[in-house]
Amino acid sequence: xTNLVTATNLSVKRGQNILLHEIDLQVRAGEIVTIxxxxxxxxxxxxxxxxxxxxxxxxxxxxxGLTIGYVPQKLHLEPSLPLSVRRFLNxxxxxxxxxxxxxxxxxxxxSLIRQQLRDLSGGxxxxxxxxxxxxxxxxxxxxxxxxxxxxxxxxxxxYRQIEVVRxxxxxxxxxVSHELHVVMAASDRVICLNGHICCEGTPDFxxxxxxxxxxxxxxxxxxxxxxxxxxDHNHDHSHSHSHSHIHSHEHEQEHIRNHGHEHSHDHQxxxxxxx
Amino acid sequence: xxxxxxxxxxxxxxxxxxxxxxxxxxxCFVIWRxxxxxxxxxxxxxxxxxxxxxxxxTSVFLGALIIALMMAISISVxxxxxxxxxxxxxxxxxxxxxVGLVVASLLTGLRIDLMAYLFGDILAVGKxxxxxxxxxxxxxxxxxxxxxxxxLVSTLNSDLAAAAGVNxxxxxxLLNIALAVIVAMAIKxxxxxxxxxxxxxxxxxxxxxxxxxxxxxxxxxxxxxxSVIGGMNASYQLDLPAGxxxxxxxxxxxxxxxxxxxxxxxxxxx
Numbered sequence: 001x002t003n004l005v006t007a008t009n010l011s012v013k014r015g016q017n018i019l020l021h022e023i024d025l026q027v028r029a030g031e032i033v034t035i036x037x038x039x040x041x042x043x044x045x046x047x048x049x050x051x052x053x054x055x056x057x058x059x060x061x062x063x064x065g066l067t068i069g070y071v072p073q074k075l076h077l078e079p080s081l082p083l084s085v086r087r088f089l090n091x092x093x094x095x096x097x098x099x100x101x102x103x104x105x106x107x108x109x110x111s112l113i114r115q116q117l118r119d120l121s122g123g124x125x126x127x128x129x130x131x132x133x134x135x136x137x138x139x140x141x142x143x144x145x146x147x148x149x150x151x152x153x154x155x156x157x158x159y160r161q162i163e164v165v166r167x168x169x170x171x172x173x174x175x176v177s178h179e180l181h182v183v184m185a186a187s188d189r190v191i192c193l194n195g196h197i198c199c200e201g202t203p204d205f206x207x208x209x210x211x212x213x214x215x216x217x218x219x220x221x222x223x224x225x226x227x228x229x230x231x232d233h234n235h236d237h238s239h240s241h242s243h244s245h246i247h248s249h250e251h252e253q254e255h256i257r258n259h260g261h262e263h264s265h266d267h268q269x270x271x272x273x274x275x
Numbered sequence: 276x277x278x279x280x281x282x283x284x285x286x287x288x289x290x291x292x293x294x295x296x297x298x299x300x301x302x303c304f305v306i307w308r309x310x311x312x313x314x315x316x317x318x319x320x321x322x323x324x325x326x327x328x329x330x331x332x333t334s335v336f337l338g339a340l341i342i343a344l345m346m347a348i349s350i351s352v353x354x355x356x357x358x359x360x361x362x363x364x365x366x367x368x369x370x371x372x373x374v375g376l377v378v379a380s381l382l383t384g385l386r387i388d389l390m391a392y393l394f395g396d397i398l399a400v401g402k403x404x405x406x407x408x409x410x411x412x413x414x415x416x417x418x419x420x421x422x423x424x425x426x427l428v429s430t431l432n433s434d435l436a437a438a439a440g441v442n443x444x445x446x447x448x449l450l451n452i453a454l455a456v457i458v459a460m461a462i463k464x465x466x467x468x469x470x471x472x473x474x475x476x477x478x479x480x481x482x483x484x485x486x487x488x489x490x491x492x493x494x495x496x497x498x499x500x501x502s503v504i505g506g507m508n509a510s511y512q513l514d515l516p517a518g519x520x521x522x523x524x525x526x527x528x529x530x531x532x533x534x535x536x537x538x539x540x541x542x543x544x545x
Contacts, residue, residue, distance in 0.1 A: 015357070053437030070438035081307040081430065082485045091431070092424035092439055116486070132435075 002029050004066055004140045004172055005050060010058035012045055019045045021196055023058070027140060032166070032173045034183045036206075037193035038215055043176040044073065046193065047144050050174070069133030069141045069171070074122065074149040083117045085109070085128050089135060099135050106165055107131035123154040127161065134165065141165070143175035155179060159186070180216075280405065283398055288507050290400045291521065293412040294457065294464045294473065295499030300419050300492035301457055302478035304450055307430050307488075312361050313350070313451070314471035316368030317458045320346045322467060323375030324459070325392050330382050335392075336407055339462050342371060343455035351448040395466030395518030397507070404463055411460050415453050422449060427488055465518040476525040477502065483536045498528050 003026045010023040020042040027033055035043050048054045050062075051070050062068075089100050104110045109127040112120065120128060126146055133141060143162070147155035159182055166173055177183050183190055183203065190206040192198040198211040206212050280286055305311055321339040328338025346367055354360045379389065391399070400408075419426075426446050429436040433443035454474075461470045477498040478491065485491035506521030513520075 048434055048437070051434065051438045052440075053434050068438065070434070072432060072434045075432045075435070078307050078309070078430070080482055082482075082487055082491055083427075083431075084487065087487060088431075092428040092436075092441055133438075 002063060003027065003061075004029055004063045005174075006059075006061040007050075008059045008061075010046075010049065010056055010060060012042070012049055012054055012056045018195065020049070020056075023197060025191070025197070027172050027174050029139065030170055030172050031188040032175075032186060033189045033191060034187040035174070035176045035191045035193050036178075036180065036183055036212075036216075037198075041194045043193055044144050047142050047174070047176060050142060063139070066140060067136045067138045069136065069138030071126070071129045071133045071141070071143045071146045073144045073146075074126070075129075077117055077125075079118045081118075085112050085115050085117060085120075088117055088128065089132055095135055099137075100131075103131040103134040106134050106168060108161055122149050123158065126150060126154075126158055130158075130161065130165070134169070137169060138171050140172045140174060141169075143173065143177075145176050145178060147177070147179065155182075280402060283400070284507070284511065286400045286402070286405050287397045287517065288504060290405050290408045291397060291464055291503035291507060292500050293405075293408045294461050295477070295503050296496045297412045297415045297419070297457055298461065298473050299477055299495035299499050300423075301415070301450075301454055302474035302476075302495055303488065303492050304426060304430060305454070305474050306478050306482070308450075310360070310454075311471060311475055312364055314454060314458060314474045316364035317343050317346050317455055318462070318467045318470040320368040320371035320375075321458060321462065322392070323371040323378065325462070325467075326375045326378040326382070330378060335462070336404070336459055340456065340459035343458045344452060346371070347451035347455040348448070351444070351451050391466075392462060393466050393468050394516055395462065395464050395469065397464050397517045397521075398510075400463060408460050408463075411456055415456060418449070418453055422446065423489075426450060465521060469518055469522050472522045472525065473499070476522065476529050480525070480529040480532045483532065498525065502528065 005025065005027040007023055007025040010020060010025070011018065012020040023046065025046075035046065037043050045054060047070075049056050049060065051068060085104075086100070089095060089103070100113075101110070104113060107127045107130040109124065109131050112124055112128060115124075117125065117128070130146070141162075146162075147158050150158060159179075162173065163186070165171070184207060185203075187203055189200060190203050191200040192206055192209070192212045192215060194215055198215060199206055199209040201209075280289075305314060321343045324338035324340070324342030325335050326338075327342070328335045331338075346364075349367065350360065350363055353363050358366075425436070425441045426449075428439055428441055429443035429446040436443040436446070457474070458470050461473055465473050477495040480498045481491055481494035485494055502521050502525035505524040507517060509515055509524065510517040510520040
């Protein structure tokens with residue numbers, strides 16, 4: 001498979017501080033890679049390096065002609081700047097009407113085109129940012145804690161939208177996420193970052209890795225149990241979505257939910273009690 | 276037409292309009308990027324330029340421009356390296372102001388009319404001043420037209436800009452330079468103390484009525500032009516200082532626009 005991104009021995013310094021050191025990273029076409037790590041681990045810095053927003057040492061090879069879509073962390077909007085969604089998507093380069101339309105549709109944000117950015121809710125604005133990232137039909141979509149500031153429902157629906165996008169565009173996704181249940185369920189590969197890469201591999205492998213467990217202070221069973229549980233569920237119920245069931249596993253007591261006609265993805269439970 | 280320029284009043288109005296037109300879009304960026312203090316600090320620092328220009332008997336515009344550019348460039352280079360921008364501005368502008376005042380006090384041979392530089396001396400705009408202002412305005416207008424989209428996207432977010440291939444740091448530097456130029460140009464018009472007002476008040480006045488960034492810039496230019504003409508007329512008829520009169524008109528327009536907005540809001544709420 002082709003590598004979209006190959007970083008070798010990548011380091012980033014700011015003043016005296018070493019934010020990232022000796023990072024080796026590959027992203028292959030079509031895969032979902034998630035970066036997890038504590039605050040200040042350099043997750044955002046790594047993504048910003050890939051889009052060319054930070055200087056670095058080492059080598060960074062991008063596939064020639066690689067198109068990247070970037071969705072930043074929830075960004076502060078200056079309320080005094082009047083800007084419609086349409087205008088925002090046309091900045092800094094005027095785009096084809098058709099591309100804008102397709103991108104908005106892919107991000108489920110078509111109805112927002114005439115709105116002013118400052119009037120959008122958090123979830124709507126994230127969808128607009130996603131649309132913006134999709135305009136040039138990226139081969140690699142980079143998401144930096146894209147659901148920060150959204151509630152669980154909003155985050156869930158955002159990630160579902162991402163899944164749809166990946167299926168239609170076939171792009172690779174590199175994302176930072178704090179929502180471990182999403183990470184564990186949806187990633188091909190997880191990279192555990194804390195200034196350097198502590199461990200990486202399949203979600204299973206990382207979750208059971210001592211370096212990961214130490215970083216997150218999880219008792220080893222919970223994240224994995226959650227993942228497994230979710231996985232089992234998928235298999236158990238994949239042919240019976242429509243019945244109603246109530247979970248009452250030990251670590252989801254606060255989150256007993258009644259699933260009606262929802263898809264099995266909704267079995268994931270928010271991890272806020274653990275994290 | 277050229278003979279008209281012999282009239283000091285016409286020259287003053289034209290110079291004022293030239294500055295107002297380019298102050299409008301730059302003022303919008305000042306508001307959007309929350310750099311209100313930048314205009315003020317750069318203007319204060321340019322006192323040093325004025326004092327140095329007088330002591331070397333060169334053009335005041337040139338002296339002010341050089342100091343303002345030095346401020347703008349060093350702020351851009353130094354910011355993000357351990358000091359917040361307003362800290363750097365505070366240190367540099369007040370140091371430059373203090374040195375400027377000391378230099379001015381050493382100029383015993385000359386009696387400097389400091390008031391003229393603090394509050395502007397628009398009625399004393401000569402043909403060469405007018406020429407400088409018109410050329411400067413044209414250059415800055417062309418610059419803004421050229422960089423408009425890139426400046427807008429870097430104003431929104433530097434990472435989004437980077438993802439779109441725009442270097443936000445460079446755009447910031449270019450904007451700072453443009454602001455330094457307008458500060459140097461506006462000293463003659465409204466004076467050092469009121470330059471920031473010339474940048475901010477017109478843009479703030481039209482903020483609530485604008486739906487696009489372009490609209491805001493154009494409306495602000497309109498408010499600026501009305502303020503210059505109104506202020507100049509008030510100054511002529513009531514014998515008021517021209518620079519402050521211009522800003523007073525702009526401030527009145529700001530108040531009126533907010534009252535209008537308040538009334539329409541109340542009306543629609545009912």
